Every structure is written in C-alpha cells, then in structure tokens.
Amino acid sequence: MTDAFAVLGLDPAMNLCPVELETRYLELSREFHPDFASGESADTQAERIRRSADVNDAYRALRNPWVRAERVAEVLDPGCMERTKALPPMFLMEAMELAEEVAGRSDDARPALHAKIEADVNDYLARITQALEESRGADAAVLLHESRYFRKALHDLDDPEDF
Amino acid sequence: MSSDSEPQTVVGIDLGTTNSLAAIATPNGARVLRDRDGEALIPSVVCFPEDGDVLVGRDARARALELPSRTIHSIKRLVGRGGDDLDADMAQLPYRVKMGDRGLPRVRIDDEEYSPEEISARVLEKVKSVASEALSRDVTRAVITVPAYFDDAQRQATKHAAEIAGLECLRIVNEPTAASLAYGIDGSNDGTVLVYDLGGGTFDVSILKIHEGVFRVLATAGDTHLGGDDFDRCIADKITALLEEKADGVQELDAYALQAIRRSAESLKMQLSDADAATLAIDLGDAGEVELSITRDEFEAEILPLVERTIQCCKRAIKDAELTVTDIDDVVLVGGSTRVPLVRKAIEAVTKQAPRTDVDPDLAVALGAALQAQVLAGTDKSLLLLDVIPLSLGLETMGGVVSKLILRNATIPTSVTEEFSTQVENQSAVDINIYQGEREKTEDCRKLGAFKLRGIPPMPAGLPRIAVTFTIDADGVLRVSAKEQRTGEEAGIQVVPSFGLTESEVKRMMDESIEHAFEDMAAREGVELRNKARAMVDGTKKALAMADLPPDQTYSIKKLTKTLGKLLDDDGSSMDDIRNAVDELSSLTGQIADDVISSAVRKSLTDES
Numbered sequence: 001m002t003d004a005f006a007v008l009g010l011d012p013a014m015n016l017c018p019v020e021l022e023t024r025y026l027e028l029s030r031e032f033h034p035d036f037a038s039g040e041s042a043d044t045q046a047e048r049i050r051r052s053a054d055v056n057d058a059y060r061a062l063r064n065p066w067v068r069a070e071r072v073a074e075v076l077d078p079g080c081m082e083r084t085k086a087l088p089p090m091f092l093m094e095a096m097e098l099a100e101e102v103a104g105r106s107d108d109a110r111p112a113l114h115a116k117i118e119a120d121v122n123d124y125l126a127r128i129t130q131a132l133e134e135s136r137g138a139d140a141a142v143l144l145h146e147s148r149y150f151r152k153a154l155h156d157l158d159d160p161e162d163f
Numbered sequence: 164m165s166s167d168s169e170p171q172t173v174v175g176i177d178l179g180t181t182n183s184l185a186a187i188a189t190p191n192g193a194r195v196l197r198d199r200d201g202e203a204l205i206p207s208v209v210c211f212p213e214d215g216d217v218l219v220g221r222d223a224r225a226r227a228l229e230l231p232s233r234t235i236h237s238i239k240r241l242v243g244r245g246g247d248d249l250d251a252d253m254a255q256l257p258y259r260v261k262m263g264d265r266g267l268p269r270v271r272i273d274d275e276e277y278s279p280e281e282i283s284a285r286v287l288e289k290v291k292s293v294a295s296e297a298l299s300r301d302v303t304r305a306v307i308t309v310p311a312y313f314d315d316a317q318r319q320a321t322k323h324a325a326e327i328a329g330l331e332c333l334r335i336v337n338e339p340t341a342a343s344l345a346y347g348i349d350g351s352n353d354g355t356v357l358v359y360d361l362g363g364g365t366f367d368v369s370i371l372k373i374h375e376g377v378f379r380v381l382a383t384a385g386d387t388h389l390g391g392d393d394f395d396r397c398i399a400d401k402i403t404a405l406l407e408e409k410a411d412g413v414q415e416l417d418a419y420a421l422q423a424i425r426r427s428a429e430s431l432k433m434q435l436s437d438a439d440a441a442t443l444a445i446d447l448g449d450a451g452e453v454e455l456s457i458t459r460d461e462f463e464a465e466i467l468p469l470v471e472r473t474i475q476c477c478k479r480a481i482k483d484a485e486l487t488v489t490d491i492d493d494v495v496l497v498g499g500s501t502r503v504p505l506v507r508k509a510i511e512a513v514t515k516q517a518p519r520t521d522v523d524p525d526l527a528v529a530l531g532a533a534l535q536a537q538v539l540a541g542t543d544k545s546l547l548l549l550d551v552i553p554l555s556l557g558l559e560t561m562g563g564v565v566s567k568l569i570l571r572n573a574t575i576p577t578s579v580t581e582e583f584s585t586q587v588e589n590q591s592a593v594d595i596n597i598y599q600g601e602r603e604k605t606e607d608c609r610k611l612g613a614f615k616l617r618g619i620p621p622m623p624a625g626l627p628r629i630a631v632t633f634t635i636d637a638d639g640v641l642r643v644s645a646k647e648q649r650t651g652e653e654a655g656i657q658v659v660p661s662f663g664l665t666e667s668e669v670k671r672m673m674d675e676s677i678e679h680a681f682e683d684m685a686a687r688e689g690v691e692l693r694n695k696a697r698a699m700v701d702g703t704k705k706a707l708a709m710a711d712l713p714p715d716q717t718y719s720i721k722k723l724t725k726t727l728g729k730l731l732d733d734d735g736s737s738m739d740d741i742r743n744a745v746d747e748l749s750s751l752t753g754q755i756a757d758d759v760i761s762s763a764v765r766k767s768l769t770d771e772s
Contacts, residue, residue, distance in 0.1 A: 026377055030547055034576065034637045038333050038539045049636050053576040056549075060573065 004058035004071050012075040014132045016062060025059040066151070069128050070144055077137030084141040095149035102153045110157065117154045124150060173304045173333060173540040174294050175341070175532025176287065178321065180239040180363030180390060181499065183207050183286050185294040185305075186529040188537035193345065193530040196297040204525060205293060209285045210234040211272045219289035231257040231422035233272055237392055238286070240364045241268050241279040243313070243320030255396065257422040280320050284327035291330055304331045306536040308528050310365040311337035312385030312553045314599055315611050315641050322638070333539045335638040338362070339369035340380055340550050341531030342497040346522050347373040348534055348546075354492035355381075357481070359510050359518070360528075361473060362498035364390040368477045370484040370491070379549040382483035382572045384476040389469060391432070391500035397465035398428035398457065402445060405453050420447040427455070435459045436502050463505045470509045477513055483572050494518040497527050549574050552635050556611070559596040562690035563605045568633055571601065578634035582648070589621040595631065597641070616645050689738055693731060696745050700728050703752065723748045 005012040008024050030036070032051040037044055061067045073080055087095075098117070105113055124147035131140035174185045174196070182204040186195045195203040202221070210223035211233045218226060227234040235258050245266055261276065263269035269276040287307075294302045307330075309321050318335050325332035339358035346352060353373050360367040367385035371378055402424050406414055416424070427445045434441035435457070442456040481488060494510060496518045501507065511517055537543040551572045557565040558581065568579045583593050593616040600608030619627050628648035636642055703724050707717060727744040730736040 026547065029549065030544070033547060033549075035334070035535075035538050035548065036541075036544060039541060049576045049634060049642075050578065052637075053578040053634055056574040056577050057579075 003075070004061045005075065007054045007058035008062065010062075012072050014065075014069060014072055014129050016068065018063075021059070021062060025055065028055045065125060066144065066147070069125075069132060069140060072132050073137045073140045073144065075137075076132065076135055077141070080138045080141040081144070084138055084145055087142075087145055091146060095146075098149065098153050099156070102157050105157070114154070114157055117150055117157065120150045121147065121154055172298060172300060172302055173306065173536035174298075174302050175336075175529050175534070175536045176290055176294075176305045176307045176330075177338070177341075177529035177532060178239070178283065178287065178290075178307055178309070178324075179207055179528075180237050180365060180392065181207060182363075182525070183290050184526070184529045185290050185297075185302075186526070186533035187294070187298065188533045188543070192348070193533040195526050195529055196294045198293045198296070203529075205286070205289055206236075207238065207286045208234060208236045209238070209282050211275075213273075217285065219285050227257075227422055228419065228426065231418035232259060234258065234422070235270055235277075235282050237364055238270075238279050238282040240388065240392070241270075242283055242324070243279075243317030244268065255399070255421065255425075257418040257425070280324040281327060283321070283324035287324055287328035287330060291328060303329065304333055304536075304540075306334045306336055306532045306539060307332050308336050308338045308341050308532050310360075310362075310385060310387055311339050311367040311369055311380075311383040311550075312365070312387050313337075313639075314387075314554060314609060315639070317387065318638060318640050322640075334535065335640070336532055336535050336548070337367070337369065337380075337383070337550055337639070338365075338528045339367045339383070339497065340371065340378065340548065341529075341535065342495060342522070342527040343369070343371045343373065343378055344531035344534045344546070344548070345527040346493075346495050346519070346531075347371075347378065350375070352493060355486065355490055356493045356495055357477065357491045357514060358495045358497060359473070359477065359501065360497040361500040361506060362390050363500070364388070364392050366390060366473050366476065368473070368480045370480050370486065376545045377547045377549065379574075380551045380572075381486070382480045383551055383553050384480040384483070385553065386472060386476065389472060390498075391429075391503075393469055394432055394466050394500065394503065395425060395428040397469075398431050398455075398462065399424045401457065401465075402428060402453060402455050405455055406447065406450060409451070409453060414450055416450060417448070420450040423447050431455065431457060432462070432503070435462050436504060459504070466503070466505060470505055473506075474509050474513050477510070488513070488515055491516070495522050495527070497522070497524050499525060550637075550639070551575060552577065552639060554599045554609075555601055556633065556635070556641070557598050557600075557608070559598060559605050561694060564603060564690050565598050565600070565605055565608050569635065573635075575635045575639055576637055578632055580630050580632045583616065583629045583631055584625050585619060585622070585627050586624055588624050590624065591619050591621065592617045593619065593629065597633070597643075611641060614643055620647065620649075622649075692738060692741055692745070696727055696741055697731055699745060699748065700724055700731065703748065720748070720751060723751060 008021070008028065010016065010021070010024060029052065032048055032055055034045055034048045034052055037048045061071060070081055101113065124143055128140045128143045128147070131143060172187070174187050175193070176185050177183060184195055184203045184205055186193050197203045198205075205220040206224040208220065208223040208227065210218040210226045210230055212218065212226065212230060213233070223234060227236070241260065259271040260268050261271050263276060263278075267278070269278060270282055291302055305325065307321060307325055309318055313321070321335060322332050339360045342360060343356055343358050347356065353375065356371050356373060358367075358369045358371065360369075365385070365387050366389040367383065369383040370381045372381055403414075403416070423445060424447065427443055431441050431443055438459070440456065440458040442454065444452065444454045446452050481491070491514055494514050494516060496507070496510070501524050507518065534546065535548060538546050538548070552569060552575050553571060555567045555571045556569040557567040560566045568581065569577055583595065585593060595614040595616065596605070597611045597614065598605055598608035599611050602608050616629055616631065619629065629645055630648055631643065631645045634642045634644070703720060707720060712720070723744065727741070727748055730741050730744055
C-alpha cells in the first residue's frame with residue numbers, strides 16, 4: 001500500500017484541514033497529470049500516469065475519515081490493522097444481532113434505529129480519533145474493525161438496494 | 164515535444180451517432196470548423212454506391228432513400244460491441260449486419276464486410292478533410308469525444324477508428340465533460356453543474372465542480388443505448404402498425420421501406436418539438452402508402468419510459484456525487500435530443516430549475532474537445548480536467564462472485580495492485596478474469612478481458628507472489644502489468660480481450676441492479692455461506708488434529724464436520740441445511756472450552772468481513 005500522506009506530502013494526522021488537502025491535491029494533479037505530458041516518451045507518460053494515479057488514490061483515501069484513520073493507525077503501528085482483525089465472539093454476537101435488527105426492521109422503526117446507529121458510528125469515530133491522537137494505533141485499529149459492522153448496518157438501513 | 168518544431172494543430176472532434184464535427188481553439192476562444200457551404204455538422208452517414216466513390220456526410224445522407232441497403236447510419240451504436248445483443252437493432256436497420264469473427268458485428272455491402280471501426284473511420288476521414296480545408300493545413304492529431312458511459316472496449320474501438328482514419332488520437336474525452344469545458348471556460352460559471360447529454364444514440368449525465376480552471380467530475384451515469392434513435396423508433400413502430408392494419412397482416416419490409424419509415428419518424432419527431440400535432444403522408448414504395456397523424460401528447464406517452472430512465476440516471480449521479488438537488492447551480496443541456504420538449508420538462512422537474520439556454524446543444528461537445536486539444540498540444544496549462552471511471556472494475560473470485568477493485572466514479576488515472584499466487588506445484592500460468600459493472604455475480608457484469616499471467620518461475624503451490632497492477636489511464640482505458648515479487652521480474656502477460664458481454668447487458672445490469680438487489684444478496688449470501696462453511700470444515704479438522712479433546716467430543720465434532728462436508732460437496736444442498744449444520748457445529752465447538760478450536764472458528768467468522 002502506498003503511503004497516502006507521503007504521496008501528498010502531508011504529515012500523518014487525523015485532523016487534516018480539508019482546504020489544505022484539496023489545495024495540495026490540485027497542485028500535485030497539475031504537476032503529474034498526463035494531459036501535460038503529451039509528446040513526451042511512452043515511458044515518461046507511463047510514469048506520469050502512475051504518479052497521477054497515486055495522487056488521485058491518496059486524495060480519495062484521505063478525504064474519507066475512516067480510511068484516513070486506518071492510514072494513520074498503520075503509520076503509528078505498522079501491521080496493526082491485520083493483527084487486530086480477530087474480534088471477540090461476544091462482539092460478533094452483538095454485531096450479528098444488530099444486522100438482524102436492521103434486516104427485520106419495520107418502516108416505522110427506521111428513524112429511531114437510524115439515530116441510534118448513527119450515534120454509535122459517531123461515537124466510534126470520536127474514540128478512534130482520540131486513540132490516534134494519543135498514539136494508540138492498535139486500540140484505534142480494534143475500534144476501526146468494530147466500527148465496520150455499525151457502518152455497514154447504517155448503510156444497509158439507508159440503502160438496502162445499493163451496494 | 165521537441166522545441167524546434169512548431170506547435171502542431173490539434174483539433175477537437177465530436178464523433179456523434181447522427182452528426183460529427185470538428186472545432187479548434189484560438190486565442191479568442193474555440194470555434195467550429197465549417198465546410199465550403201458553411202455547414203459545421205457532418206452527418207455520420209457513409210454510402211457505398213455500386214459504381215463510384217464512397218460518399219460520406221450530406222452526400223451520403225442524400226442517397227439514403229435511393230440506396231437504403233448501401234447507406235450506413237448510426238454506426239456508433241455498433242462500435243466496440245459484441246453481436247449478441249444487437250438483434251433488436253439490426254431488425255430495424257435498412258443495411259445488413261452480420262456476425263463475423265469472434266461474434267463481432269460486420270456491415271455487409273455486396274461481398275465486402277466492414278467492421279464498425281472502419282465505417283467510423285470513414286466519418287473521421289471526412290471530418291479530418293473538412294478541418295484540414297478550413298484550416299488550410301493538414302490535420303493529423305485530434306482529441307475525440309465518446310459518451311462518458313462508454314466502456315473499455317468502446318473506447319478502444321474509437322481509438323482504432325481514429326488510427327484507421329490516419330488520426331493520432333491524443334486523448335479520449337467524455338462528451339459531457341467536454342461540453343462543460345465549453346460552458347465553464349470563461350470562469351464566470353464556477354460552481355456545480357449538471358450536464359445532461361442526450362444524443363442520437365447515447366445518454367450521459369455528469370456532475371462537475373468547476374473552480375478556477377479545474378473541471379472535476381464528481382459522478383457520471385448513463386446509458387450507451389438510449390437516444391433520439393429510440394424516440395424515432397417509437398414513431399416508426401406506429402407507422403409499421405398502421406401499415407399492418409391496412410394490409411391486414413404482418414408486412415415484410417424491404418430496405419427502402421425501412422429507410423423511409425426511419426426518415427419519416429425522425430421528421431415527425433422534429434415537427435412535434437414545435438407543433439402540438441403533425442401529419443405525414445409516407446410513400447413506402449412497394450409496401451404502399453400510409454398517412455400518420457400524431458399529437459405531441461401521443462408521442463410523449465410513447466417516449467415517457469425512455470425519458471424516465473434518463474431521470475433515474477440523473478438521480479443516481481446526484482447521489483453518487485454526495486450532493487442533493489439544491490447543490491446544483493446550473494443545468495446544461497447537450498445533444499440534439501434535448502430539443503424534445505418532454506425532455507426539457509422532465510429535467511426541469513427533477514433539478515427544480517430552468518436549464519441554461521446559452522449553450523448550443525449541437526456544438527458544445529466539439530468546442531470543449533478543442534479546448535482540451537489545446538491543453539494537450541502543450542500551449543495551455545490553465546485548464547485541469549479530472550474525469551472519472553463510469554463503471555466499477557472487478558475480478559472474478561471464488562464461486563463466480565465479482566470482487567470490486569476500482570469503484571465507479573473514482574478519479575482517473577487510478578490504479579490498484581493485487582497479489583496472485585498459484586494453486587498447484589510448478590504452475591506456470593494464472594488466469595485473471597476482469598469484469599466491469601455494479602452487480603455481484605460475474606454473469607451479470609460485462610467481461611472486459613481475460614488476462615493470462617505467463618512465465619511464472621516453477622515453485623511449490625502458493626509460493627510465487629505475482630503483483631498485478633490494474634491501471635485506468637486518462638482515456639478511461641485499462642492497462643495491466645505484472646511483477647513476480649520474489650524475482651522482481653516483469654512477468655510476461657498475454658492479454659486476451661473479450662467482447663463476450665454487450666453494452667445492453669451493461670445497461671441491463673444497471674437497471675437490474677436495483678430490481679435484483681435482493682436476488683443478488685441471496686446469491687451472494689449462498690456463496691458466502693458455502694465459503695464460510697468450507698473454511699469452518701477445514702479449520703475444525705486442523706484444530707481437531709492439534710487439540711487434545713475427550714474421545715466423545717472428538718467423535719461428535721468429527722461427525723458433524725463430516726455431515727457439513729458432505730452437504731458442501733453436493734451442489735444441490737439447500738442453504739437452510741448448510742446453515743443448520745454450520746449452526747450445530749459452531750454451537751458444539753462454542754461449548755468446548757478449548758481455545759484452539761474456538762479461535763479457528765472465530766477466524767473463519769472474521770475472515771469474511
């Protein structure tokens with residue numbers, strides 16, 4: 001995995017200024033976009049496509065707070081995402097119950113359920129951000145793995161037909 | 164570019180279903196290039212008279228009724244497509260289309276066969292000659308536009324057509340994106356814009372953010388098989404029905420009648436853009452004569468489902484852009500079919516605002532392409548165009564499921580690297596199947612290509628690590644490269660393109676993706692359940708071998724594992740039976756304190772997420 005922060009020349013941090021992120025992204029796009037390399041050799045163009053793709057992919061990753069958190073966690077504690085993958089069975093049971101609740105909900109129950117899961121998701125993001133600020137990469141990684149079930153539940157609740 | 168050479172002329176070309184044209188950027192803005200008669204629009208029609216030279220453009224269109232089976236129109240609908248789904252189209256075409264090699268369509272004139280690329284190349288040659296004459300210099304380089312929703316094969320085919328026509332295609336640009344350049348170039352229209360582009364054969368909608376010379380596409384959606392031709396067909400069907408009523412039975416129509424019906428339908432459609440009703444007496448040659456009267460209300464009732472499809476695309480694009488309707492600052496209409504009043508009404512209703520009227524729907528795409536051409540010619544660095552991939556790209560994984568690599572609406576260029584290995588000892592080749600589409604199963608997506616990794620060094624199974632990089636370049640075209648991680652050598656790759664799946668299937672899969680979401684989910688759940696159960700069987704077996712359990716527990720676990728294994732070996736096993744066996748096994752292993760087993764089970768549970 002390419003280091004998205006390094007590609008964009010930014011310090012790894014959760015609280016990125018969105019304006020700075022976008023400015024940096026556009027600067028680098030102007031520098032590397034293959035549109036500005038026509039007439040150059042095939043190798044140069046291929047290199048530009050590669051650099052430009054890295055810039056686009058890094059920007060997309062860092063714009064999303066969850067992906068950004070994963071990347072920061074990896075910088076703090078390399079390999080932590082993979083190491084913390086296995087979640088306790090108790091948590092998985094709860095997650096399964098939540099998924100069942102979402103699948104079986106009535107239309108009337110939807111707004112309340114939505115509010116509840118959304119609050120959980122926001123709470124996760126706050127705890128992840130705090131863990132990362134305190135350089136607890138592995139703790140953040142566990143929370144990230146757990147939060148995935150809640151994010152998926154929220155997505156399924158909003159958009160049962162979309163994937 | 165070498166510094167001593169003069170900057171070469173690069174034109175922008177809008178290669179349309181119905182009309183094509185070229186434009187050029189000048190210090191005073193872009194302008195379209197006109198022929199000696201002052202016409203900019205060149206009909207995308209090619210005529211092969213029995214004696215004499217091939218005609219292209221207005222001359223060809225003029226001969227369409229006289230030489231119906233030798234006059235080719237709407238070739239763009241066939242470009243880069245497989246033959247399988249063209250049956251419905253071909254029945255209505257006055258000219259003959261046959262299936263050639265690999266099931267690809269070929270236009271047949273006498274004993275000659277032409278690929279759609281070759282016919283497109285004829286149109287491009289004509290555009291090239293009009294441009295060269297207008298500029299008094301030889302034009303050899305161009306930016307060519309395609310519908311944003313064109314897939315990899317259609318883009319490749321368009322590049323091939325340019326090559327055949329002797330044009331170097333510097334870039335493929337999406338039509339709505341090009342139109343937005345023409346609209347936003349002067350900087351007075353910075354903001355979020357929705358471009359609705361309904362041409363003769365294709366529909367696109369793109370949402371862009373324009374800010375200080377940066378044109379960024381946020382989302383795009385569309386249908387490469389929906390356009391004015393389909394509106395014409397609604398009227399043509401009425402003419403045919405009238406004819407059958409008159410003759411009291413199904414009529415076998417000759418090429419002349421088909422061509423006459425098509426032309427009459429088009430003419431009636433155009434009249435109905437201004438009038439509330441239109442009448443036309445139609446001479447169908449041997450098939451006789453009919454008179455059709457049609458009101459605008461009747462016409463609108465026929466095309467309503469088609470227009471509704473475009474509106475659904477608009478809604479999806481807005482949602483994909485993570486916006487709401489109120490975020491749209493401007494609506495720009497492109498393509499001749501946006502002259503149909505119902506289309507304007509529908510787009511106005513969904514966006515809650517009147518579309519802009521200061522953009523010429525016929526010329527905007529070519530003008531925008533010319534502006535992008537100027538960037539590529541190296542004379543303009545003020546513009547930055549950031550476009551997206553219209554359809555997700557994925558790989559076939561276990562059980563015919565598509566695992567997505569690149570999601571739709573990702574900014575291009577974009578790339579993803581995936582690692583592959585071997586399954587048997589000394590395996591020297593690995594097959595990779597690539598699909599484009601949004602659905603979950605391979606059979607519902609368009610197969611883009613089968614790639615074969617060759618020259619893998621002989622090693623035990625699973626040991627080689629082949630990193631394969633999938634890159635979508637700035638043309639929206641896929642490039643693949645591979646490297647063996649242990650030796651660091653570029654693995655030789657043989658690329659086998661397949662056009663086995665067709666564009667209507669892409670369309671179908673988008674339509675069906677909503678309709679069949681639940682079926683998909685069930686199918687995916689089935690595959691996932693089987694994969695999970697298989698992992699559980701394997702994991703439990705391994706754990707049992709390591710664990711030191713009392714014989715009675717070992718026996719019950721072995722028995723249940725065996726039962727589950729048998730269920731999995733039988734393709735006909737029901738999901739419920741498998742699920743019950745999984746539940747039974749997991750409750751049993753769950754009771755057992757030995758953490759060797761429960762950790763193996765837990766692993767099999769978490770691996771799926």
